[in-house]
Amino acid sequence: MDMLAGFAGFLTGYIVPFLVVLTLIVFVHEMGHYLAGRWSGIGITAFSVGFGPELIGFNDRHGTRWKLSAIPLGGYVKFLGDDDPASIPDYESVAALPEAVRKRTFLGAALWKRAVTVAAGPIANFVLAIAIFAVMFSIYGRQVADPIVAEVRPDSAAAAAGVKPGDLLVALDGNPVVTFDDVRRYVSVRPEMKIIVTVRRDGNDLDLPMVPQRTEITDQFGNKVELGLIGIVTNQETGNFRVVEYGPAEAVWQGVVQSWHIVTGTFDYLSNLVTGRMKADQLGGPIRVAQASGQMATLGVAALLQLAAVLSVSIGLLNLMPVPVLDGGHLMFYAVEAIRGRPVGPGAQEIAFRIGMALVLMLMVFATWNDISMLLG
Structure with missing residues (x-):
C-alpha cells in the first residue's frame, strides 16, 4: 500500500507536471511548423505529439493525421514527400509523383518556403516564452x-x-x-x-x-x-x-527581454563549459526536467508556467543549432543551397543526418547519465 501511495505521489508530483510542460512546448513548436507549412502550400500528412505507436488520432479534411503517440519525448510534423518524421526527403518517391502533386511536397517547395517552414518551429517556442512572461508580468508585475x-x-x-x-x-x-x-x-x-x-x-x-x-x-x-x-x-x-506593474505593451517587451536573458545566459553557460569554468554535470536531461517540473508545481501554476517558458526558449535555441536532423541543420543545408544554386546531394545529406543523429543521441545519453548520477549522488 505504501509503495502504491509512493508511486501515485511520484506520478502526480513529477510525471504529470513534466508531461504537461513538455506537451505544451512540443505542441507549440510543431504547430509553428504546421502553420507555416500550410501557409506555404505544402502538404502535411501527420502531426504527432510524441513518437512511436499511435495512441489516439483522427484525420482532418485536409488529409492530415493528428495523433498522440506513445513516447511523450517530442513530436513531429510529417510533410508530403518526407521519408520519415525527421523530414528527410524520399527523393525517389517524390520524383515519381505527378507534377501537380510534386509541387505540394516539402522537397518541391521553393527554398524560401522550406526555410520559413523549418524556422517557424523554434520561432514558435520563442513566441510561447514571450507570451508566458508577458502574461505573468501583466498579472503579477515584477x-x-x-x-x-x-x-x-x-x-x-x-x-x-x-x-x-x-x-x-x-x-x-x-x-x-x-x-x-x-x-x-x-x-x-x-x-x-x-x-x-x-x-x-x-x-x-x-x-x-x-x-x-x-x-x-x-x-x-x-x-x-x-x-x-x-x-x-x-x-x-x-x-x-x-x-x-506593466501595461500590455510593456509586459510583452519585458517578455522579450526576459527571453533574451535566457538566450544570452545559455551561451554564457556553454562558453564556461568549453573553458572549464563550469562543470558539465549541470547539463540535465528528461529526468532533471521532470524533477524541476515537480518542484515548480509545488510553488503553483505560475512557477510551472515560468519553467515552461524557460524550457521553451532552451528548446527553440537547441533546435536552431546547425546540427543535421535539428531545424538548424536543415537551415544550414538551405543556406548552402542558396549559395550553390542547387541542393546538397542526397548521399551527402544522408551521411550528415546520420552524424547529426549520433551527436543528438550522444548528448541525450550524456544528459541522462548526469541525471542518474544526480539521483544516486
Whole structure:
C-alpha cells in the first residue's frame, strides 16, 4: 500500500507536471511548423505529439493525421514527400509523383518556403516564452530592487575590490545596471572571469576590478548549482524592494527581454563549459526536467508556467543549432543551397543526418547519465 501511495505521489508530483510542460512546448513548436507549412502550400500528412505507436488520432479534411503517440519525448510534423518524421526527403518517391502533386511536397517547395517552414518551429517556442512572461508580468508585475549594496561579505571578491555598503552599482563591464537582479544575472554566469564593476560613491564613479568566485549553492529544493558570486547583499530598506506593474505593451517587451536573458545566459553557460569554468554535470536531461517540473508545481501554476517558458526558449535555441536532423541543420543545408544554386546531394545529406543523429543521441545519453548520477549522488 505504501509503495502504491509512493508511486501515485511520484506520478502526480513529477510525471504529470513534466508531461504537461513538455506537451505544451512540443505542441507549440510543431504547430509553428504546421502553420507555416500550410501557409506555404505544402502538404502535411501527420502531426504527432510524441513518437512511436499511435495512441489516439483522427484525420482532418485536409488529409492530415493528428495523433498522440506513445513516447511523450517530442513530436513531429510529417510533410508530403518526407521519408520519415525527421523530414528527410524520399527523393525517389517524390520524383515519381505527378507534377501537380510534386509541387505540394516539402522537397518541391521553393527554398524560401522550406526555410520559413523549418524556422517557424523554434520561432514558435520563442513566441510561447514571450507570451508566458508577458502574461505573468501583466498579472503579477515584477519585483525589483535598486542595485545598492547593503552588506559586503567578508573575504569576498567585492570586499577585496573595495566595495562598501551604500555603494550604488551603475555598470558591469560598461553595461548599465538598473536593478539588483541585473547584477545577479550578469555575475552568476561569469565565475573566475575578471569583470569591472562601476560603483557610485559620494557622487563619484569608481571602476573596481574583481573576479567572481565560483561557488556551489543549494536552492530551496536541495539542488546544488555552481555560479559566480562577488559577495554583495541588499535588503528591503536599502534596495527599496517594490513591485513594478506593466501595461500590455510593456509586459510583452519585458517578455522579450526576459527571453533574451535566457538566450544570452545559455551561451554564457556553454562558453564556461568549453573553458572549464563550469562543470558539465549541470547539463540535465528528461529526468532533471521532470524533477524541476515537480518542484515548480509545488510553488503553483505560475512557477510551472515560468519553467515552461524557460524550457521553451532552451528548446527553440537547441533546435536552431546547425546540427543535421535539428531545424538548424536543415537551415544550414538551405543556406548552402542558396549559395550553390542547387541542393546538397542526397548521399551527402544522408551521411550528415546520420552524424547529426549520433551527436543528438550522444548528448541525450550524456544528459541522462548526469541525471542518474544526480539521483544516486
